[in-house]
Amino acid sequence: MKFIVIGGVTSTKLLIDKLLDSNIADVTVYGYEPKDHSLVSGWTDLSYSQKKGYIYKAFQKINDLENEIVEANPDYIFVVGLSQLVSRKIIDAAKNFSIGFHPTALPKGRGRAPLAWITEKCEDGAATFFELTENADEGQIFVQTPFLVEESDDAESVEAKLLIAEKDALDELIFAIKNNKLKGTQQSEEQATFNGKRTHFDGCINWENEAYKVDRLIKAATLPHPGAFTFFEDLEIKIWKSEVLFNSPYNGVVGTIQKVNQNDFIIQCLDHCIRVTSWSTDNSWLPKVGMRLGYINSLEINLLRKKVADLSERLEVMETSLKKVLSNKL
Known part of the structure; x- marks a missing residue:
């Protein structure tokens, strides 16, 4: 059987490794190589697959290569970890199925930035392999392996859980493919929900929100994403890790640092404080009690x-x- 793999992130690499472990030899990997890797959450260099015996080809827009993919006449096409919508011509190029991957329990959570959304909403996810169609995330489901998202999870730990679930899902999927037993289940349109696009700017922290909302935003925006951020005067500060202090003895002006410890600082939100345990800046900024982070709209105007x-x-x-x-x- 001839396989094509299209993608460029950690979940794509896991698929390639599973194909290697399953002794599937005829594989062409199309690796996404953006102009700026830092703008792609979880980007992974897939060119290593060439050293493992697979054909490797780099791309920036996969639909520019649709004729080449059609001519390859593959049995299966995997599109895993790619935010671009592939053309109908590519989807139809597979003799058997073109298969996509999504980290939510489809039909729930269709759309963009699924890892960030399930983290922010603290909503359980699933490693879901489904048939690609022209409409995003709508095809029949081949395998779906669920995983829990807990209050303490952030995007980094949710991704780790996702990859474990993906491994299990791939074992089932590849077994079905190799034994010609791959069957799908249609999704329920009545149960479908949809997530919108997120950008770097959506990580801007509003300290006037409830502490729980601020903490969930920080958890959703952390690695492998660009990070939540705030400002001190003209300096941008990335906030990577935090926790809510529901019983904090501190009460102060919203956005003001209340306490500084050796490895963290405590800042006031609308109702409670949060403890910031990991942050970064472009210079040697250090938090100090009384500093006010973020901007007050009326004052700035x-x-x-x-x-x-x-x-x-x-x-x-x-x-x-x-x-x-x-x-x-x-």
Whole structure:
């Protein structure tokens, strides 16, 4: 059997390793190689597969290679860990099935950024392999292996649970493929839910939210994602790890640091404090009691209005001076 694997993240690598372990030899890997790897959560270099005996080809837009994929005439196509929608031509190129992967219990959680969403909502996930169709995440389900998402989990620990579930799902899936027993179950459209796109800017922390919401955002945005962030004056601060302090003895102004310890600091949210245990900046910033993180909209707008008024006044003076100079020359 001839296989094509398309992707570029950790879950794609796991699939490749499982195919190798299963002694499946005829595999072509299309590895996503973006211009900036840092913008792709969990990006993994898949070129190592070439040293393992597989054909490796890099791409940036997979649909640009659709004719090549069609000509390869594969039995199965796997699209795992790719945010691009593949063309109908690629989907139909597989003689048997084109198979996608999603880390939610489909039909729940269709759409974008599933790892971040199930972490933020503390919603159980599943390693789900399904038939690719033109509509994202709608095809029949071949294998679905669930896993728990707990209050203490963040995106990093949820990904680890996902990969364990994916291993188990792949054992079942590859066995079914090799023994010509692959069958699917149609999804229920009535039970379908949908997640929207997330960007780096969605990780901006609003300290005026409840502590639980702030903590869930930090947990959802942490590695392998770009991280939640706040500001101190003009400095951006990445917040990687946190926990809610429901019984904190501190009570202060929202967004203000209440306590600094050797390896953490405590900051006030709307209702409770949270403890920040991991953060990073582009310089040697250190937290201090009384520092206020984030921006207060009304104050920032007021400062901007003053600066705009000052600039307008200066421009008027310059314009008047310029007119006088031009008038004298005439």
